[in-house]
Amino acid sequence: MDEALVRSLTPSVLGVLCRRGADFAAAEDAVQDALVEAVRTWPAETPKDPKGWLIKVAWRRFLDATRSDVARRRREDLVDEEPAPGPTPDVDDTLQLYFLCAHPSLTPSSAVALTLRAVGGLTTRQIAQAYLVPEATMAQRISRAKRTVSAVRFDQPGDVATVLRVLYLVFNEGYSGDVDLAAEAIRLTRQLAAAIDHPEVAGLLALMLLHHARRASRTAPDGTLVPLAEQDRSRWDTTLIAEGVAILQTALARDRLGEFQAQAAIAALHADALAAEDTDWVQIVEWYDELLALNDSPVVRLNRAVAVGEADGPQAGLKALAELDADDTLPRYTAVAAYLNERAGNLDKAAALYMDAAQKASNLAEHAHLTRQAARLNDVRRRW
Known part of the structure; x- marks a missing residue:
């Protein structure tokens, strides 16, 4: 079949x-x-x-x-009566279903699950495996989501931004179980792009393709994480990169900049560098400034601090980082502080921060990577 x-x-x-x-x-x-x-x-x-x-x-x-x-x-x-036999109207309801599944009354996790079920056609078992939760738990989540949207009129207009956020959440789940959620998100976003002419839909598709192009190089054969600067760029998928850049250029030409287009532009600059040292960090900082104008969030400022540290030196990066609240709940804050302090030569502080960041890691691979970074610096200090 x-x-x-x-x-x-x-x-x-x-x-x-x-x-x-x-x-x-x-x-x-x-x-x-x-x-x-x-x-x-x-x-x-x-x-x-x-x-x-x-x-x-x-x-x-x-x-x-x-x-x-x-x-x-x-x-x-x-x-009471089944409609008379005849040709099925050729109406594409995909766009309405996207909007319905991304209804603002739903939590992000419920919206994602319902989108994968109703639009993606995945079974409850497949979705549960992808999210590493029991099938019964996922069934309850989907049932609650369906009850929530059942009273919503099917022809009500929806919010494209909400739909895109849901699709990006799906993409960021990556791969687990027998469903490749990153690939599934790309498939669904392609479907959405075919149904609606919107530069941010194109921007999200470009962003997904550019990130997905680096997938094979992100982990070593033993499963350990490989940082961007250390990745084997010969393993990047140049076909996906070319497609992503072409889609992005078409979207940017419409002069309706949005968050996903700005993020895709940053990803394109990384993809354009043949080696890590060739990365145009100055232009990346400029794109982060554009992104900040659209979404002044702590996560964007954190990523910008890394870019500033690469473009203008680690002290400048630490200064940019100091503008954020030292919020331990902000993902990667401690890891970024560790990296910038290492670049600045503060090895004792960096080692301690790497260990602290490892304890806050959201998954085993990230925990192992940060622990190795701390061990590496401690070994350097001992040899001194």
Whole structure:
């Protein structure tokens, strides 16, 4: 069975049921039942009209569920008769589903899970494995999200910025289980870019491609993290880089700069350097200044401090870092302080900060990397 085909048809099938009057939660359950049936029967014989087959099966599952629920008798007039056979309207509901799944009433984690389920076509099990949580926990999360958006009108306009934030959250989850969430996020963003002409959608797609191009070089064979400056750039995917740069250039030419375009411009400058020492840090700082004008957040200022340290020297970087509150809850703050202090020659302080940062690391790979950095500096000090 062509799994990619089934997943690509999911939004359209779900949209048809919603337009016929099914609420989102019931429609999504019916579509999932149809997908299970497809997995069971299609390997033997794939239907000539896969979309029509899924719609027919999903609609019947919805009718069965509705008719068996006495509490929903008020819907009987709506669903009593199955629509007459005929061609399925060629309407793309993907964009509306994106907006619905990224509804502002949902938490980010719920919005991500619902997007992967309803738009991505992933099963609850696959999503649970990707997020390393029990399937029952993910099922509850998705069920709550579906109940939350069930009362939302399907044709209400949505917020593109919210949709993009959800997709970026998916991308940043990377890979775990049997679902590559980074690749899935790129697939969904390509789909969104085909449905809506928006420079920030293009900017996010470019950013994802440019980051994904470096994926193979980010870890050593033993699984340890490899910092950007030490990565083997011959392993970077030049095809993805070229595509990302081309998409970014087209978006920037529209002169409607947004956060994702600015981030993509920074990623493009890193990708353009044949060696770490060739990186145009001065221009990267300028792009961080543009990004700050759009989003003056502590995370942006932290990353800018690193860039300033590379462009103007570690003391300048430490001065930029000092402008931030020493907030231990800010991801990477202590690690950045350790790096800049090492560059400035403050090895005792840097070693202590690396150990402190290791204790705050969000995953084992990062913890191991920071611990090795502290051990390396301690070894240098002992040899002195």
